[in-house]
Amino acid sequence: MRKRAPPIDPARLRAGAARAVAVLKALAHDARLLLLCQLSQGEYSVGELEVLLDIRQPSLSQQLGVLRSEGLVETRRDGKNIHYRVADPAAVELLALLYRLYCPKEQPP
Numbered sequence: 001m002r003k004r005a006p007p008i009d010p011a012r013l014r015a016g017a018a019r020a021v022a023v024l025k026a027l028a029h030d031a032r033l034l035l036l037c038q039l040s041q042g043e044y045s046v047g048e049l050e051v052l053l054d055i056r057q058p059s060l061s062q063q064l065g066v067l068r069s070e071g072l073v074e075t076r077r078d079g080k081n082i083h084y085r086v087a088d089p090a091a092v093e094l095l096a097l098l099y100r101l102y103c104p105k106e107q108p109p
Helices: 010-027 030-039 046-053 057-069 089-102
Strands: 073-078 081-086
Touching: 010 030, 010 089, 030 046, 030 057, 030 073, 030 081, 030 089, 046 057, 046 081, 057 073, 081 089
Parallel strands: none
Antiparallel strands: 073 081
């Protein structure tokens, strides 16, 4: 008979589940997922994100606000420019897994 691991503290499970649900809800929107995927590669300004992802500024600002309120991104101001980066290392790991599972590998020419 296989030995079971000791039970996990239910309060710890609830706290982890609540955080996981919040992150998954944030990822469950195509623009936010695209933003986080791009930001997982480094820091970008709003203008750079607008061009790279072809998301218009009002929608971009709204989605970045959601990501910021969930603690998934941080900002840095440089004069008039605001730069964003991923704040949650666990989100970077999750994005890397999603990329491996769902993004097609490059096809040779």
